[in-house]
Amino acid sequence: MIPQFIVENSPALMVIVPLVAAFITPFIGRISSGIRSIWVGGAMAVTSAITLILAFDVYSAGTRLYVFGARAASAAIPPDSGGIPIRIIFEVDPMSALMLVITAISGFAIILYSLSSERSHTGLESYYTLFLLMITGILGMVSTGDIFNFFVFLEILSLASAGLIAYRIDGGVAVEAALKYFVLSTIGALAILVAIGIYYGEYNALNMAMIASRMQFSLLDQVALVLIIAALAMKCGAVPMHFWTPDAYSMAPSSITALLVVASQASLYGLFRIVFSLYSVTLNAVMVGWLIIILGVLSMVVGVTMAIPQKNVKRLMAYHAVSQTGYMLLGVGVGLAVLGNQPLLDAFGYLAMEGGIFHIINHAMYKGLLFLTAGAIFLRVGTYNLNKMGGLGHSMKWTMVFFIIGALAIAGIPPFNGFASKLMIYESVFMFNPVLAVIAMVVSILTLASFVKVFHSIFMGPKLPEFADVKEAPLAMLLGMGILALVVVLFGLFPGIVVENLITPAAHALVDQGAYISTVLGGA
Amino acid sequence: MDLTSTLITGAGSWNPLAWILGIVVAAIIAWLIYSVGEKGYKPGTAQTEPFISGNPEPEKGMVHVRSGNLYWGYLEALKGYYARLVPLHTGDLHDYVLWYLGITALFLVLVVISA
């Protein structure tokens, strides 16, 4: 059915297709904007399809190794290299596949939405070029098995994101947001590069599996670990390094904000990958686990409390994004804190990690949906200021339905997907430390309170005279939101099947460092 | 119920389909109670006015409670907390970088000491 060539080469194709399409887009745009829309929509659809094919293959047939410049994956270690895999290797295990699924679904929904929401703006050829480059960066980051390659994709992602955050200059304020994001992410990326240099100097390898197999956790490794953890925690917006998040999220176009959420999840993936696959049991699991838990708890509490008094709807949602990232850090941090202690790991460690990882995919879906609804409202009303809105439920019914779905999901109200993952986090974290579980529940209540406020001030109340002629959002935007809303509802209704097939393999792949190493290095 | 939908959460399990069934049952009961109520009203009489005390109906824009007025009590009660938290978000790039470098340094000390 699907040509074998595509299945075999999907790891390369999913990066090449958006990369090449990105740089052809400006030329296509010279012909006509209609053809360009078809071109970028088609390119993203093909990328999503290839990505989903790969993810499906990984879930059914196991971890996929793709060696660039070699005929077969068995040539990962060239015979004359002294046992070091010198080629660039993509290693797509179930955890990577989960991130691929997230990117494929969100990317496709967001491009559908952008085709309509950005239609009236200028400079669209660079918009779509950078959009596809962001997709390239995310897909590369989550599937590479080479740590320097990880850095390169990270930089592609930050360059493209910074350009897109500044895309609507907005009197210079959007550029200010992009500037803050980009200065921080450049410094963070340089810290990661130093860590990579340390690994290379110490272990003569850049392949993550190779470094992992030689890992000794010497003083230099500790320095490298901290440089990477701090940089990636900053990039995923953990408190107290979250200050760029509300700035960047609120000033970027809404479609890009939804993609930035996925981009931060990719940084989160990088953090987990480094901690679990590179270091695993060699590090002091209790200490590093607690550091991540504390980052998570701080993010949850500070994020939600900062969100409540916000006036700008996107800034409010951005603080909620910080808060929700805290849940993922908490869940996976608990899993890390009991790493190496098999009874505890079986009792609640895996569950906590599954909850955290399940929350990653749920968050990408409902938070993307919420940002897209904010963009639809902005398109029709022309303001993000909550004090100026009201009564839009009369005219924007579908947007309101999608907003309700997203808001209930983020607040963890059954039967939406946010509840399923939060329930797993609460129950497993309660067994680890009841105080943390109580904090998580209180934060959830505050989240609900905050979204009740947003819902009331945007949609409730009588039809206001200034918004008398507001229309519903265009069909393509509704379709984009609808895809994400459908995923939110389906994941909420069938959490068991999702957890069993997508999440559990991902959590186990993350913990099982031996399998990660032996996929590349073989039995030898 | 459908087993594929059940989520095992460690301490127990949760099935959204069973939960929705419960919601539907509750909705039917609520509808039954609703349907035995008063059926209609007389248009053009005092029954259609919003305030039974006879006050005039205010303008549409005045009825809506704007978001700035919501949660005033909550913010007032936690004034001490917010007075410390909000000023930390200075918008100054130097502070952003310093927080990042500071956390890196703190983690470095903690991880190296504990190893």
Place this chain on the structure above:
Amino acid sequence: MFWNLPLIAVVALTIIALATIVFKKNLIKVFLGIVILESAVNLFLISLGYREGGIAPIYTNAPSSAMVLPTPQALTLTSIVIGVATSALLLSFAIIIWKKYGSIDIEMIRRLKE
């Protein structure tokens, strides 16, 4: 002693760069700090590639088949290219902010806060 000289230079450059980024108020000077930081990291990578008595990996007239792996040089090249893109983007941000805000003092660039 002398073989540590590049690493000492790396540390010195890093400290200078971080001090510039944190203490200078002018945006262009902060960017210069970032460029110096990049140079420090590049110097670090290059100094890792040095092997005493090693043979450069140039196949023409190579005296033996055992040569130094040129990976650090490749990494540095990539990092320099990324650095150029970074500087270009940062400077273009500075131009727009200078045009729109009329100042590139960091303390003036804080319309987004709280």
